[in-house]
Amino acid sequence: GNSVTQMEGPVTLSEEAFLTINCTYTATGYPSLFWYVQYPGEGLQLLLKATKADDKGSNKGFEATYRKETTSFHLEKGSVQVSDSAVYFCALFSNTGNQFYFGTGTSLTVIP
Amino acid sequence: DAGVIQSPRHEVTEMGQEVTLRCKPISGHNSLFWYRQTMMRGLELLIYFNNNVPIDDSGMPEDRFSAKMPNASFSTLKIQPSEPRDSAVYFCASSFPPSGYNEQFFGPGTRLTVL
Numbered sequence: 001g002n003s004v005t006q007m008e009g010p011v012t013l014s015e016e017a018f019l020t021i022n023c024t025y026t027a028t029g030y031p032s033l034f035w036y037v038q039y040p041g042e043g044l045q046l047l048l049k050a051t052k053a054d055d056k057g058s059n060k061g062f063e064a065t066y067r068k069e070t071t072s073f074h075l076e077k078g079s080v081q082v083s084d085s086a087v088y089f090c091a092l093f094s095n096t097g098n099q100f101y102f103g104t105g106t107s108l109t110v111i112p
Numbered sequence: 113d114a115g116v117i118q119s120p121r122h123e124v125t126e127m128g129q130e131v132t133l134r135c136k137p138i139s140g141h142n143s144l145f146w147y148r149q150t151m152m153r154g155l156e157l158l159i160y161f162n163n164n165v166p167i168d169d170s171g172m173p174e175d176r177f178s179a180k181m182p183n184a185s186f187s188t189l190k191i192q193p194s195e196p197r198d199s200a201v202y203f204c205a206s207s208f209p210p211s212g213y214n215e216q217f218f219g220p221g222t223r224l225t226v227l
Binding site for chain 1: 145216217
């Protein structure tokens with residue numbers, strides 16, 4: 001079946017620290033992978049995506065590389081800001097099931 | 113582009129009352145999803161529609177929950193009767209027809225409190 005596992009939170013970092021949020025997946029076929037971000041009081045919004053193996057998605061200083069060999073799509077940012085405080089969701093879209101599968105979310109708090 | 117529109121944004125009701133949540137997907141999107149988000153259970157897919165037809169409602173918690181999509185521009189999620197454990201944020205999302213990959217566009221959510 002299809003599923004997404006992401007690291008448990010909450011994560012608290014100081015401003016300008018390096019961020020990694022781990023995400024691994026199980027999928028049939030060739031899924032597309034996504035990171036969504038949810039700011040306080042808002043809905044989820046797409047942060048970045050990758051549609052095939054070795055693709056790197058990037059946006060707002062965040063990056064994630066689609067690694068088929070390790071079935072991973074870890075989110076990274078070199079220097080976080082207070083404004084990055086949010087909940088981050090890893091997700092996959094499976095062509096075989098035509099469905100999205102979301103991880104449980106990882107809460108990030110960045111302190112000045 | 114107005115994005116996905118949900119109403120109401122906040123709803124407070126008493127146990128036993130009927131609650132109706134509304135969603136207008138992005139024009140041209142043929143897939144619509146209803147999610148529920150709670151601290152305990154995270155983000156749960158309740159039901160999704162393709163071309164107004166319910167495809168998978170296995171996430172609907174029980175018969176008190178029902179969802180309809182009478183046309184391409186409107187969907188409702190109804191809870192009757194409501195219970196305190198239904199308190200959550202309910203999100204609606206829409207996407208293009210399945211073709212390769214899909215990005216889901218989320219609405220701002222409806223925060224439901226059942227007293």
